Amino acid sequence: MIPAMARAEGGAGVGSSPSSGTPRDPWAALGALCYPPRVNSSRGGFFIALEGIDGAGTSTQTRALAQRLIDDLGERVHMTCEPSRGPIGRMIREQLSAGAGAFNAETLALLFAADRLDHYEREIQPAIADGRVVISDRYVLSSLVYQSLECPAEWVETINARAPWPDLCVLVDLPWEEALARVARRRATSGEEKERYDEPDLQRRLAEGYGRARDAQRPGPIVTIDGGLTIDEVTERLFEAVRARLKA
Ligand code: TYD
Numbered sequence: 001m002i003p004a005m006a007r008a009e010g011g012a013g014v015g016s017s018p019s020s021g022t023p024r025d026p027w028a029a030l031g032a033l034c035y036p037p038r039v040n041s042s043r044g045g046f047f048i049a050l051e052g053i054d055g056a057g058t059s060t061q062t063r064a065l066a067q068r069l070i071d072d073l074g075e076r077v078h079m080t081c082e083p084s085r086g087p088i089g090r091m092i093r094e095q096l097s098a099g100a101g102a103f104n105a106e107t108l109a110l111l112f113a114a115d116r117l118d119h120y121e122r123e124i125q126p127a128i129a130d131g132r133v134v135i136s137d138r139y140v141l142s143s144l145v146y147q148s149l150e151c152p153a154e155w156v157e158t159i160n161a162r163a164p165w166p167d168l169c170v171l172v173d174l175p176w177e178e179a180l181a182r183v184a185r186r187r188a189t190s191g192e193e194k195e196r197y198d199e200p201d202l203q204r205r206l207a208e209g210y211g212r213a214r215d216a217q218r219p220g221p222i223v224t225i226d227g228g229l230t231i232d233e234v235t236e237r238l239f240e241a242v243r244a245r246l247k248a
Contacts, residue, residue, distance in 0.1 A: 045128030046246060049139035052172035053206045054197060055179030056227045057234060061172060062137040064235040069133055069242065078127035081137035086122060088115035096195045105150035112143045113159040120163060133242070141169060144219065145209035146197065157219065165220035168245055170238060173214070174227035176207035
């Protein structure tokens with residue numbers, strides 16, 4: 001572990017129209033709810049969510065951004081992730097690699113939403129209240145994009161409507177082909193098992209889902225960073241995006 005990282009807390013891996021008969025567009029309702037931004041914590045803390053398809057680099061960038069905020073700005077940082085490390089998050093992770101016996105899509109969507117509220121109340125909100133910069137590797141936009149593949153988007157929004165929108169939601173944007181190739185390389189070296197969403201067609205549809213949310217800037221503001229840049233360049237852009245908002 002990089003010594004300064006010890007000051008960062010947390011750390012999972014610290015550190016279509018039905019009436020016309022055309023297929024229903026599952027994304028059409030994305031953004032039907034407008035999430036109010038979290039009541040600003042008067043710089044008591046700041047909440048960042050990093051989002052993107054599998055392989056986009058959110059885990060690497062969570063750590064790298066935390067390190068920059070600690071080293072360059074002296075911030076107190078709390079790193080976290082979803083699924084969370086709490087009881088519901090652990091159950092979800094088991095289910096994601098459970099294959100045929102796994103819970104159905106609706107049950108999983110409810111678990112993701114429950115995990116999120118528990119995560120926010122138990123971990124995120126207290127860290128914000130303590131004045132920390134909280135960086136979550138995935139948050140509510142993941143549910144709106146991933147679970148809307150298999151469940152009605154309006155319903156996914158409804159069950160997530162109590163999750164406060166972060167102060168800064170960043171989409172690390174990478175073409176799905178490239179992201180899939182990265183995941184395949186990682187799996188070849190780590191022996192990681194395949195998970196529920198590790199299929200080319202699903203990754204393509206997930207990338208489209210993130211793209212639609214980004215284009216519509218709904219259900220809340222979404223900042224996009226090109227995930228195809230080098231790791232250091234992505235970190236630099238993230239850092240500048242956060243710094244500008246911390247100063248504001
Ligand atoms: P993640 O931990 O980012 O993947 P990895 O274990 O490869 O680092 O997330 C696990 C999977 O869960 C990922 O495929 C995305 C999915 N997911 C959802 O479907 N909905 C959600 O709300 C969240 C947070 C994750």
